[in-house]
Each structure stands twice: as C-alpha cells, then as structure tokens.
Amino acid sequence: MNEKDLNTASLQLPEPTLRRLPWYLAYLSTLHNAAVEYISTTGIARALNVDPSQIAKDLSFLGIRGKTRIGYRVDELENTLRDFLGFDRRHNAIMVGAGSLGAALIADSGLQRYGLNIVAGIDINPAIVGTEISGVKIYDMAELPGIASRLDAHIGIIAVPVESAQDVADKLASAGIKAIWNFTPSRITVPDGVVIANTSIYSHLAVMYNRLASLNL
Amino acid sequence: MNEKDLNTASLQLPEPTLRRLPWYLAYLSTLHNAAVEYISTTGIARALNVDPSQIAKDLSFLGIRGKTRIGYRVDELENTLRDFLGFDRRHNAIMVGAGSLGAALIADSGLQRYGLNIVAGIDINPAIVGTEISGVKIYDMAELPGIASRLDAHIGIIAVPVESAQDVADKLASAGIKAIWNFTPSRITVPDGVVIANTSIYSHLAVMYNRLASLNL
Numbered sequence: 001m002n003e004k005d006l007n008t009a010s011l012q013l014p015e016p017t018l019r020r021l022p023w024y025l026a027y028l029s030t031l032h033n034a035a036v037e038y039i040s041t042t043g044i045a046r047a048l049n050v051d052p053s054q055i056a057k058d059l060s061f062l063g064i065r066g067k068t069r070i071g072y073r074v075d076e077l078e079n080t081l082r083d084f085l086g087f088d089r090r091h092n093a094i095m096v097g098a099g100s101l102g103a104a105l106i107a108d109s110g111l112q113r114y115g116l117n118i119v120a121g122i123d124i125n126p127a128i129v130g131t132e133i134s135g136v137k138i139y140d141m142a143e144l145p146g147i148a149s150r151l152d153a154h155i156g157i158i159a160v161p162v163e164s165a166q167d168v169a170d171k172l173a174s175a176g177i178k179a180i181w182n183f184t185p186s187r188i189t190v191p192d193g194v195v196i197a198n199t200s201i202y203s204h205l206a207v208m209y210n211r212l213a214s215l216n217l
Numbered sequence: 218m219n220e221k222d223l224n225t226a227s228l229q230l231p232e233p234t235l236r237r238l239p240w241y242l243a244y245l246s247t248l249h250n251a252a253v254e255y256i257s258t259t260g261i262a263r264a265l266n267v268d269p270s271q272i273a274k275d276l277s278f279l280g281i282r283g284k285t286r287i288g289y290r291v292d293e294l295e296n297t298l299r300d301f302l303g304f305d306r307r308h309n310a311i312m313v314g315a316g317s318l319g320a321a322l323i324a325d326s327g328l329q330r331y332g333l334n335i336v337a338g339i340d341i342n343p344a345i346v347g348t349e350i351s352g353v354k355i356y357d358m359a360e361l362p363g364i365a366s367r368l369d370a371h372i373g374i375i376a377v378p379v380e381s382a383q384d385v386a387d388k389l390a391s392a393g394i395k396a397i398w399n400f401t402p403s404r405i406t407v408p409d410g411v412v413i414a415n416t417s418i419y420s421h422l423a424v425m426y427n428r429l430a431s432l433n434l
Contacts, residue, residue, distance in 0.1 A: 012431045019420040026402035026419075030380040048404040086426035087419075104321030114419050115426070154429060163247040179429045181421065185243035187265040195428040197421045202243075202304075202331050203236040204398065204414045209303035209332070211412040212371060212396045214229045 017058045021085055023048055024055070028078040040071030090117045092153040094177070096168050097160035098123040098138045101183060105159060107134045119151045141171075148175040157181045158188070234275045238302055240265055241272070245295040257288030307334045309370040311394070313385050314377035315340040315355045318400060322376060324351045336368045358388075365392040374398045375405070 027047055031039055041059070045052035059072075064080050066072040082088050095102050098121040105111065106118050121138040123129055129140045139147060147153070156172035158165055158180060165186035172180055179195035182188055185203065190196050230238075244264055248256055258276070262269035276289075281297050283289040299305050312319050315338040322328065323335050338355040340346055346357045356364060364370070373389035375382055375397060382403035389397055396412035399405055402420065407413050 011427075013427055015424055018424045018427050019417065022402045022417065022419045022423050023404055026379040027404075030403075033380055049406060050404070085423045086430060087422075091426060091429070100324065100326045101321075104318075104325050107317065108321050109317045111418075111422075114422050116422060155425070162243040163250055178432055179425050181425060185239045186247075187240055187244075187267070189266060193432065195425055195432070197425040199416070199418055199421050200236065200239065201328075201416055202239045204416050205304075205328075205331050205333060206239050206302045207232055207235045208372070208396050208398060208412055208414040209308060210228075210230055210235050212308070213303065215395055215410070215412070 011061070013061055017061060018085075020050065020054075020058055021081060022087075023050070024058070025078065025081040025085065025087070028074055028081065031074045032078055036074055038071045039074050039077070040066065043071065087113075087115045089115050091115050091155055092117050092119045092151060093155035093157055093181075094118070094120045094122060094144075094148060094151070094153045094172075095136070095157045095159065096122040096141075096144070096172065097158060098128050098133060099125070099159070102157075102159035103133050105157065105183070106136050116155070118157070119153055120147050122147070144171055145175045148172075148177055154178040155181060157183065159183045162186045228278070230278055234278060235302075237267065237271075237275055238298060239304075240267070241275070242295065242298040242302065242304070245291055245298065248291045249295055253291055255288045256291055256294070257283065260288065304330075304332045306332050308332050308372055309334050309336045309368060310372035310374055310398075311335070311337050311339060311361075311365060311368070311370045311389075312353070312374045312376065313339045313358075313361070313389065314375065315345050315350060316342070316376070319374075319376035320350050322374065322400070323353050333372070335374070336370055337364050339364070361388055362392045365389075365394055371395040372398060374400065376400045379403045 024044060027044060041052045041055045044055050062080055062084050064077060093116055095106055095118050106121055118136055121133060121136050122141055122144055123138050124141050128138050131138050154177060156177040158168050160168050162184045165184040166188045169180055169188040169190055173191050173194050180190055182196060182198045185200055241261060244261060258269045258272045261272050279297050279301050281294060310333055312323055312335050323338055335353055338350060338353050339358055339361055340355050341358050345355050348355050371394060373394040375385050377385050379401045382399065382401040383405050386397055386405040386407055390408050390411050397407055399413060399415045402417055
C-alpha cells in the first residue's frame with residue numbers, strides 16, 4: 001500500500017457516504033460520455049434525488065471543491081472519485097462456492113471494472129474442481145489455506161449454501177483473508193480486524209414482493 | 218392474487234423487518250436440515266447477532282407465537298416465513314440487459330428458489346438477441362412493450378450500462394411493469410405506483426475497499 005492510500009483511502013468514511021459515492025461516480029461517467037464539462041451539486045442532486053447539501057458534504061471528504069456558480073470539472077471529479085474509492089486498483093479475491101451464483105459472479109466482468117480481481121474459485125464439488133470458469137481456476141476446499149497468500153488475495157467472497165457460510169468464513173479468516181463479502185442470507189460473524197460486507201439479494205426480493213403484493217394487482 | 222395474500226403479504230411491513238425475515242428463514246432452514254425441532258428467539262438472536270426483542274417483534278407481524286420456554290416449532294415457523302415472504306410463489310420477471318451481470322442472474326438458479334422466475338431477457342446486442350441463456354429466450358429491446366403482458370411479468374430487472382438505466386426504467390414502466398429491481402449504480406426514478414428496489418453491489422465494494430485500506434495491510 002503506498003503513501004497516497006494512507007492519506008486518502010485509509011480514512012474511514014461513514015458507510016452511508018461510501019455507499020453514495022459510487023452513485024455520483026456512475027452519474028459522472030454518464031456526463032463524461034455525454035461530453036459535459038462542468039456539474040454542480042444541484043445538478044447531481046436533481047439527477048440522483050439526493051439532497052444537494054448531502055452531496056457537498058460527501059464530496060468534502062475527497063478534499064475537492066467546486067467553483068462557485070460553475071461547479072466541479074466532470075473529468076476531474078470522476079477521476080478523484082474513482083481513485084478515492086479504489087476502483088482503479090486491483091483487489092485480489094477468492095470466490096468460495098463456484099455453483100450458480102458464484103460462477104455468475106466470477107463471469108461478471110463488471111466487478112473487474114470496479115477493481116475486483118477474482119484470482120481463484122473454491123468448491124467442494126469434484127465435478128467442478130480442476131475446471132476453469134472464465135479463465136479462473138477452481139480449487140478444492142482443502143487447498144484454501146495456501147491459496148490466499150500464494151495469490152496475494154485479501155478478499156474472500158462467500159456464495160455457498162447458507163448452512164456452510166459460517167464454516168467457510170472461519171476457514172477464510174484462518175487463511176489470512178482480511179475482508180469477507182457474504183452473498184448468503186446467513187449473518188456470519190468474523191474475528192476482530194476482519195472486514196465484513198453483506199449483500200443480501202434475497203432480502204431485496206422480500207421487500208419487492210411485499211410492496212408488489214400490497215398493490216393488489 | 219388469492220385471499221390469503223390479501224390477508225398476509227399485502228400488509229406493508231417496515232423495510233428493515235422485511236430485510237431481516239429472510240435471515241431468519243435461512244437460519245431456520247439450517248436448523249431444519251440439522252433436524253432441530255424447536256427454537257427460541259434467544260436461540261435465533263445468538264446465531265444471527267440480532268436483538269431477541271427485535272426478533273420477537275419482527276415475527277409478531279406473521280401472527281405466529283412461540284410457546285413459553287419452548288419457542289417456535291422450526292418447520293412451522295420456516296413454512297410460515299417462506300409463505301409470508303412469497304418465496305414459494307412464482308413471480309415472473311423480465312431481465313433487461315443480458316450482458317455479463319444479466320446473463321449471470323438469469324443463470325442463477327438461487328433466484329428461482331426464492332420465487333423469482335425470469336421468463337425473458339432483453340438486449341440491444343444483435344449477437345445475443347434470438348439466443349437462449351439457461352433456457353431463457355433473449356428478445357430485442359423493441360419487443361419489450363408486448364412481452365410483459367404476454368408473459369404475465371410484473372417485475373423488470375435492470376442490468377444495463379448505467380447511462381441507459383433511466384431510459385430502460387421508463388420503458389419498463391410504460392410496458393406495465395409494476396416493480397423494478399435496479400442492479401445499476403444509477404438512482405433511477407419511477408412513476409408513482411411502481412415499486413423500486415436497488416441492489417448496489419458496487420456500493421458494497423466501496424465500503425469494503427475503504428475498510429480494507431484502513432487496516433494498512
């Protein structure tokens with residue numbers, strides 16, 4: 001990790017801010033593609049339905065300021081955001097569970113554009129172990145301990161059946177993994193010093209079905 | 218929609234509750250597989266790191282009560298939860314964007330186990346249109362208006378490049394789609410009466426990278 005990271009990305013930002021910054025980045029890329037040169041917080045606010053003062057506050061963490069009445073240079077703000085978020089650096093990750101969802105995530109080149117570099121897959125199914133998915137080799141669970149350090153991976157992604165999630169998380173932590181991205185609906189616990197991110201896509205389905213049912217179609 | 222739905226699922230629950238219910242369901246399935254017969258809110262709380270009184274409150278929406286000192290019957294609570302969440306019913310959906318992430322989601326059989334039935338894919342790439350992904354036919358964008366009603370789909374999933382997200386959302390709403398699941402980092406707006414669910418997997422990456430950087434590895 002270089003000095004730049006220590007000055008910027010190593011600053012712990014509030015989670016809501018971190019979640020909003022990629023929205024701004026996505027919008028700036030749209031503007032960039034449309035050859036727009038300047039954008040104000042009010043302009044971003046209108047496009048994204050976020051309070052302008054919230055946007056100004058979020059962007060202040062980046063140490064970048066817009067000019068009065070003109071706003072921010074689109075390309076400059078886009079580059080600063082992408083760099084700050086670490087999307088332009090490679091983060092090596094191991095995918096545990098190369099079944100349906102795991103294989104899908106390995107094949108999703110979108111994740112690579114956001115800096116996530118899946119270097120290995122792990123599975124317990126002998127029919128999958130030894131094969132490759134989108135150029136990523138699938139290893140047996142027993143090989144996990146050595147792989148993380150050998151491939152310099154700090155991130156472990158969990159896409160296994162829910163009942164194995166905690167066991168896999170324990171194994172990843174023992175293997176020296178520092179951040180776990182959990183795609184199972186299980187609330188896993190991790191040792192102190194290990195970062196956990198939960199993406200419960202099925203929770204979003206639950207909310208959507210409930211709201212849809214209340215429409216009484 | 219039958220009378221049962223009107224009595225249960227049509228009740229609009231608070232979003233945080235709806236997000237937690239699938240966690241409980243996932244844990245109950247684990248217990249079921251392990252042949253456990255009864256579970257208390259304290260037991261669920263310990264396993265999932267959620268406050269026991271919160272769990273009791275969440276479960277009270279289901280109109281199901283545990284017995285003092287024994288708790289809930291695992292299979293009964295599991296079935297009630299699955300039914301209540303609508304995971305045992307089929308919800309027809311159209312996937313717009315059959316590129317990397319879209320194709321991955323079409324192929325993810327996990328979504329089917331949670332009641333999401335992707336009946337068609339839509340893309341603008343002539344190389345993909347007319348092909349099938351995991352048995353799901355991919356149509357041209359121009360065919361969207363007729364497809365939703367013909368295939369009885371009320372849900373539209375958006376997995377297109379960020380700059381097309383709002384345009385696709387508008388087209389889905391015009392085609393009679395009642396709920397939109399947005400996988401792009403764009404904050405799209407929808408007409409009144411259309412349900413929107415955002416799954417920003419890249420936002421989760423931003424949080425994870427930031428926390429990881431602060432560890433100063």
